[in-house]
Amino acid sequence: MSASFVHLRLHTEYSLVDGLIRIKELVKRVAAAGMPAVAVTDVSNLFALIKFYKAALGAGIKPIAGVEAWVRRAGGEPARLVLLCQDLVGYRNLTRLVSRSYLEGQQQGQPVLDYAWLPGHTAGLIALSGGRDGEIGQALLNEHREQAEAWLDDWRRLFPDRFYLDVQRTGRPREEEYLDAVIDLAAATATPVVATNEVCFLRREDFEAHEARVCIHDG
Numbered sequence: 760m761s762a763s764f765v766h767l768r769l770h771t772e773y774s775l776v777d778g779l780i781r782i783k784e785l786v787k788r789v790a791a792a793g794m795p796a797v798a799v800t801d802v803s804n805l806f807a808l809i810k811f812y813k814a815a816l817g818a819g820i821k822p823i824a825g826v827e828a829w830v831r832r833a834g835g836e837p838a839r840l841v842l843l844c845q846d847l848v849g850y851r852n853l854t855r856l857v858s859r860s861y862l863e864g865q866q867q868g869q870p871v872l873d874y875a876w877l878p879g880h881t882a883g884l885i886a887l888s889g890g891r892d893g894e895i896g897q898a899l900l901n902e903h904r905e906q907a908e909a910w911l912d913d914w915r916r917l918f919p920d921r922f923y924l925d926v927q928r929t930g931r932p933r934e935e936e937y938l939d940a941v942i943d944l945a946a947a948t949a950t951p952v953v954a955t956n957e958v959c960f961l962r963r964e965d966f967e968a969h970e971a972r973v974c975i976h977d978g
Contacts, residue, residue, distance in 0.1 A: 798823035839889030849883025
């Protein structure tokens with residue numbers, strides 16, 4: 760970890776799909792690296808929030824509350840979206856959206872946000888596009904540039920001055936193709952970008968355990 764970089768996509772052990780990171784160890788590593796803040800964005804839940812918030816503040820680190828959500832438009836497939844709280848208003852909006860996804864949005868056991876629920880509930884929230892797995896990323900990889908631009912316009916209206924295109928370079932398939940396309944889109948539309956890394960474990964040697972957890976979840 761580097762003090763010049765703040766992680767904005769990170770899954771703890773409360774991300775039952777793929778996370779291995781324990782809160783106490785996370786805070787210790789972040790503090791040792793001199794990083795001023797860190798976000799926890801578990802998949803579809805806020806289960807770690809209280810434990811994370813207390814531990815981070817106790818170590819002098821700014822805790823950023825968030826969720827990595829699945830979002831679906833009418834007739835479409837779910838896509839990734841990262842939501843980060845700016846303030847108490849954002850936290851309240853996020854808890855309402857997450858709760859509704861559990862009560863009304865279950866799809867094959869996965870809580871999913873309906874895009875139609877978002878208008879009126881985005882104040883105090885910052886949104887990251889979800890990288891390759893977001894709907895804009897998927898449109899770009901499928902060479903649907905006009906669709907990507909239309910969806911980008913939608914998101915920027917929902918999150919005025921609070922929507923960012925999410926870029927990663929971690930050696931995954933089609934990553935460079937996505938990067939070329941999304942950076943071109945960002946330049947053409949004057950949309951800000953943010954560099955992230957979908958962190959699921961803290962040590963290289965934990966990779967196999969992470970893969971095993973994903974396989975168990977996927978059956």
